[in-house]
Amino acid sequence: MISVSQVDILLVEDSPGDVRLTMEALADAKISNNITVASDGIEALAVLRKEGQFADAVRPDLILLDLNMPRMDGRELLGIIKEDSDLKNIPVVVLTTSQSEADILESYDLRANCYITKPVDLDQFLVVVNSIQEFWLSIVKLPTSQAA
Template sequence: MQRVQPLILMIDDNIADIELTREALREVDFRIELESVRDGFDALAYLRRQGHYANSRRPNLIFMDLNMPRMDGRETLLMLKAQDDICDIPVIVFSTSESPFDVRESYRNHAAAFVTKPVTIEELIEKLRAIHTLWLTGSAVQSLQHLTGVMGY
């Protein structure tokens, strides 16, 4: 079995946040790749390999902001979960919001986790490390494969 580097798709319109996340991820595991799109619209194109995303790779995990232009996170989440070949990719909502309403709504629509964007870089690294352990380490992926019998990762 050919192990490829894990890939995260980050859907966020804030370049600085993407950059920061990328930098923080490097401290967690330098092998993780991070691709980014600026909103839900582009995210769907990316996942469906449309337009200039024709050669895109299927991500292992999706980070998604809630407030974005064109198609916001709430809408995007519904679209992702409605599409058969995408709905099994875990989506982690990564937002500034702390509103209980947003949290409930995200989980109701099958988000894998709701993470509030941390204030300090240390915290960010901590959270990314936890996410990495839960969803991206070899053992986590293997466990998932055993459980589901899916060999797609």
């Protein structure tokens, strides 16, 4: 049940405050992790496809995705990932402040693996982030990552 190696998480988020807060939360977690941060969709895609400065990036075990971002937003990125045969198996957790029904619906239409609204309260936020990690990286059985 307990994963031996550390896990890689790609955090796609443009707000530095949220990045920091998420990293603080992840840091509290039991599982050691390696977090890569992309500030928008284009950068995230570069990481995933190991392009340019991210040539030596590792394939993430989990993507935490914000929806509202400049340049390429989370919805577009989600669409691209889920259409990409190499990337579509990576679980994508939409982690956003939006409570909009439209956003929820669209995200699932684009085959997000789950949709979570960020709790406003810090303690709850910590619990949620911890749960995400716990669930997706320890509990859920995912296909072993295929070499490209």
